[in-house]
Amino acid sequence: MSERKTYSIGELARELDITTRTIRFYEDMGLLSPQRRGQTRIYSPADRVRLKLILRGKRLGFSLAESRELIELYQPDADNNQAQLRALLGKIQEKRDQLARQLHDIEVMQLELDEAETRCRHAMRSASDTTTG
Amino acid sequence: MSERKTYSIGELARELDITTRTIRFYEDMGLLSPQRRGQTRIYSPADRVRLKLILRGKRLGFSLAESRELIELYQPDADNNQAQLRALLGKIQEKRDQLARQLHDIEVMQLELDEAETRCRHAMRSASDTTTG
DNA sequence: CCGCAAGTTTACGTTAACGTAAAGTGCGGA
DNA sequence: TCCGCACTTTACGTTAACGTAAACTTGCGG
Structure with a gap:
């Protein structure tokens, strides 16, 4: 069953x-x-x-509207004609592009966090220098 | 200058x-x-x-509140003491974790889009089979 | 000097994504 | 039989992130 x-x-x-x-x-x-x-x-x-x-x-x-669109991408019913299916493929590609942009944004942010951490650690050392030296 | x-x-x-x-x-x-x-x-x-x-x-x-936090991570001023700097490092790590989760979510979504595209192309072929066969 | 474009403040309006409260339904157990 | 719990609908409230309109000032080309 x-x-x-x-x-x-x-x-x-x-x-x-x-x-x-x-x-x-x-x-x-x-x-x-x-x-x-x-x-x-x-x-x-x-x-x-x-x-x-x-x-x-x-x-x-x-947004919920975007998620609804996403959900609809998973319903290629038998009653979709060629034009509708082509439109679906287009929307799928749009979402792909959006995800690619977000991926890029994440990578940039990670690099920025690297810099922030470096500066932070440097500041910690400087502070300990002035307090212990 | x-x-x-x-x-x-x-x-x-x-x-x-x-x-x-x-x-x-x-x-x-x-x-x-x-x-x-x-x-x-x-x-x-x-x-x-x-x-x-x-x-x-x-x-x-x-959110804007989150972005404000992010901005504050880039300000390890000289007047930050060790405790504050350690707290900063902690927040940086939190953001890192969040980005890692988002990265994972994106990967999952990309795989789902792959499936959606496959199903879509399959539906297109089936449809053309019934219309031309 | 006049008008217009670009700047300003103040304030009320709007949309998304729920929270919260009120009032009712159905059902298994003491 | 009545309690309590999980479910239901209806409806008004709330927060974030701006939009929009009104009324004002300021610098500049004609």
């Missing part, structure tokens, strides 16, 4: 360290659409994956 | 593709404190560097 594991909203909230309010908000924004048993939301493993994708996006400064 | 180049608020806004309102807002938040000639703000090359640092932070999803 396939993995029929499901999650309650509380379980996911605890595991991912967010509030249930946040999860419901993402649903309102169209990022999730879990099944229901009566009123109660039932989340699938796929829903959980989506949530993790959203949170990863947040750590990279993505 | 040292480089005495300065900038007006409008110059910086155009070059960095932001509004003057934004620059003044950053000043209100304590991220900049340019010199004045009368009422008018005069920006130094160092101010310009700070601005670029802030914008790089924004591209990585940093």
Whole structure:
């Protein structure tokens, strides 16, 4: 049998360290659409994956709208025609470019932190020189 | 002579593709404190560097408060004592860890985009199969 | 001298991403 | 049967990061 594991909203909230309010908000924004048993939301493993994708996006400064776009990139349904698929490829490339820019920004920042650390250590030595010398 | 180049608020806004309102807002938040000639703000090359640092932070999803912290890491003044300098080193390490996490997130996302592209291209081929076969 | 462009301050408005509170539903256990 | 807990909806509140508008000054070319 396939993995029929499901999650309650509380379980996911605890595991991912967010509030249930946040999860419901993402649903309102169209990022999730879990099944229901009566009123109660039932989340699938796929829903959980989506949530993790959203949170990863947040750590990279993505807006929820951007994360929604990202999620849509993973749905090349059979009813997509060639033009739509080409558009999808274009959007994928855009995201790639954005990530490349961020990668570059991170590298620059790391170099700057190297300099900051060097200056800091130098200042520590200078200070100890004047206090012990 | 040292480089005495300065900038007006409008110059910086155009070059960095932001509004003057934004620059003044950053000043209100304590991220900049340019010199004045009368009422008018005069920006130094160092101010310009700070601005670029802030914008790089924004591209990585940093808040202005975080960018301010980052800026402070570059000021190991002579009046910092050993304890303060050690604290600075700690904060530098924190930022390093954060960047490492982001780096990891980017790598994961790139792999996911690879998969998305693969699925997309596969869907294109399937579609062309059914339309031309 | 006049007007305009670029600067200034003050202040209210807006959007995203939730927080928080109120009020109700459903259900397993003492 | 009633308690408590987890879930639900509705709705107003909040913070960050600016946008936008109004009203003012200042330097400069015609």
